[in-house]
Amino acid sequence: EKNALDHRAHQVERLLHRGRQPEKNDAADAEAIAEAASRPTMRFVAVKTEEQQARSMIFRTRDLLVRQRTQLINALRGDIAEHGVVAPQGPAHVKRLADSIEDEESLIQPIVRDVGRLYLQQIAIYSEKIAELEKTLHREAARSETTARLQTMPGIGPITAIAIETYAPPLETFRRGRDFAAWLGLVPLQKSTGGKQKLGRTSKMGQRDIRRLLIVGAMAVVRWAARKGPPEGSWLARMLARKPPMLVAIALANKMARSAWAMLTKRENYRDPAVASA
Structure with a gap:
């Protein structure tokens, strides 16, 4: 990238030397x-490999299809609800909608049944x-040592591992795990001033996927810890005892990001803190 920046700066200087006016702001x-390229601490965006770009296309295509399916499910739920059939959100409850549409003894109008079947076909x-x-992503995740190592951590599956890679x-390129968590x-x-540390809400100013x-x-x-019970005396147990579950999940996601950085930079699999300290 540094060579490309130097080449661009040289092109603009040559245009100015010849008396030609380049585009505005050139x-x-x-x-x-030129100033950015000369700074030794400047960090440039890493160029993705062709394999990474291919995986990115698979990941984003799946994400798009999931959103479109969710739109169809919500549209069907909203229309059927006006005819007395109510179902919870999510694809897991589509069968309840399908059973109601196919129930001949229900009071749903024939036109509503036909349109509902069209929705169900598209879903x-x-x-x-x-x-x-998802099968393709699972196959790709099985091929890589990096994704296999990431999946040793609870809460990280093939899709999350592929997304990180x-x-x-x-x-x-990150000096410590906190830098990676901040990038995410x-x-x-940070709202610190006058020597006083003031921390606000989670920034959400990073890589959203x-x-x-x-x-x-x-x-x-x-959720698993709330249902089965977290290890006694663990960080998760202490947090769940005094914080709401969603706040604990965000704090845990921060710890997972730091752990992922440590695992990949040190080339080690996940080690459970409770087991390691025993």
């Missing part, structure tokens, strides 16, 4: 580019395509 751009098509893409730069937007906003998946995985761990 002179200011060239000056900023089934989306579900099939999503399942195919695809969207995150080499974790060695999982740290509090990895952040969302880490929070979803952390929420699954929190």
